[in-house]
Amino acid sequence: MNKIFYKCDIVVFGGHGDLSFRKLIPALYHLVKDAHIDLNSRIIIASRTKMSNSDNTKLIKEKLKTFLNKDEEFEDEVFAKFESLIKYCHIDFAENKTFKNLENLLTKNQNEERIFYFSTASEFYENICKSLSDYKLISTTSRVVLEKPIGKNLETSKVINEKVLEYFKEDQIYRIDHYLGKDTVQNLIALRFSNKMFVPLWDANNIDHIQITLSESVGVESRWEFYNQYGAMRDMVQNHLMQLVCLLAMEPPHSLDPNAIRDEKLKVLNSLRSIEEKDMKNHAIRAQYTAGIVDGKEVKGYLDDGNSQSDTETFVALKLFIDNFRWSDTPFYIRTGKRMPSKNSEIVIQFKSIPYSIFDNYTMPNKLIISFSPDESITLNLMHKIPGLDEKMKLQEVSLELNPPRSFVRKNEAYERLLLDVIRANPTLFMRLDEVNAAWKWTDKIISAWQNNITPMQTYKAGTNGPASAISMLAKDERVWHEN
Ligand SMILES: NC(=O)C1=CN([C@@H]2O[C@H](COP(=O)(O)OP(=O)(O)OC[C@H]3O[C@@H](n4cnc5c(N)ncnc54)[C@H](OP(=O)(O)O)[C@@H]3O)[C@@H](O)[C@H]2O)C=CC1
Ligand SMILES: O=C1O[C@H](COP(=O)(O)O)[C@@H](O)[C@H](O)[C@H]1O
16 A cells, blocks of 8 residues: 655644643654654644744653653654654734744745644634634635534534634534544444444343443643633533444444534434433532542542632533433443543443343343453453353353454554544544534533532542442442443
8 A cells, every 4th residue: 555645734732731742742753653744744833932943842852752652662763753844833822913923934835735733722712713814824725623622511612613614614624532533432333333243232122221431540730720610521521421422322324424424423412311400410420539549649639739619520420311212211321530540441331131041040131341441452241151060050251352453453542543634634533513512512401500509519539439429320220330
């Protein structure tokens, strides 16, 4: 296969922010290393500090050494190529005239394709677009990447998106949700729609319930100011968790065409049953971590991290239903939280019991466990005869590991995949405006019930699996969270 080298100018706004240093710069380094980007491309790091190109390069080198994968060596040869692409640009979103610096850079030896990555809070998107337009830096071949969450609710999302749409057409806008760039998440489409055995089983007749857990052991620490305005609902549920629910629940799209997939995801979001006020307390749990022990180390509570009062949630657990033919009355239990015992991203498909048992001992219903962090694996739990001469057949639960052969093992990070998709103008793994707004419409109702204190804020000790109410949410249904 001939390798395609893509030639473009990429501008990262918020280039010295947490996301840029931890994810975007390593992803771009890898795209250069794997020769996806032509060496006449440019990567412009735009940030507020006044700094020389050489100081910026030094800083980037230092950050890359910190944030490359633990098992990966920093390669001087690759960095030499990467460095040759990087330029620094001082920009303050609030000062239109600083965009002159960008104009000077972009219009010299320019590449036709321009990508603007807004790695900053969405309240700045309008200002950035306006300044780019004032300096005539947007053309029909330009693309813009918008980080999530866009706005803080449906109303602000609509306003921000409308503003961006004054400058870019919908097909130039790439609304990123990095979970869609994870191989295991994309594999949900392959697993569901390329394996005959799962096709007839994937519905309310055969599945008892579905669980999704996105837990993190890290706290909020240096991101406190930012996070405190959003909380787990806006930071994780409105986007990542909603997208996972969509991929698990959607009908088969007619093809892998971007809009065919987005149309099916949208139908799921529009079928989400709105949580009634009377159920809110039991179906929408919110909590904040207090001081505790994580990985054997004492850690501060959320309020001590920020040194302030706050009613921002760091944990959410929800019980939701999708009101359609396929999922009628099948609960989806989803949860996410900071300062939980470990980093764990996992989907559990709990099948129903067999209709009648001919065995003396209890048969465990089958379970499909899809893990994508810290390790990627797919496990199918099945019942199996215990080998031996027992007169009566005895059964045990065994795990069938569906792990890909080593040569299949992922080496690309989510952001690498998604940045390459933006570069090659493939929007399949990005969110369309109607999806974003449908997700807000559903989460807004819960957020406003919380604002009216309908569900009280709970607490959980750092290093635990969330508040007791999240456990009893399932216990009331005679179910338990799957814990590793
Ligand atoms: N961090 C993460 O893990 C993830 C973040 N995101 C999203 O990515 C976006 C960025 O997040 P994150 O990197 O964590 O945030 P940070 O606060 O670390 O970075 C934001 C950047 O915006 C810059 N900025 C703020 N105001 C201005 C201004 N007036 N002019 C110029 N630059 C300005 C800041 O510059 P300065 O350094 O000068 O303050 C900073 O570099 C957010 O939308 C977030 O939701 C999405 C997924 C994961
Ligand atoms: O979008 C976000 O995701 C990260 C978690 O991402 P993961 O790929 O490491 O699972 C989360 O820490 C951050 O708060 C949030 O903004």
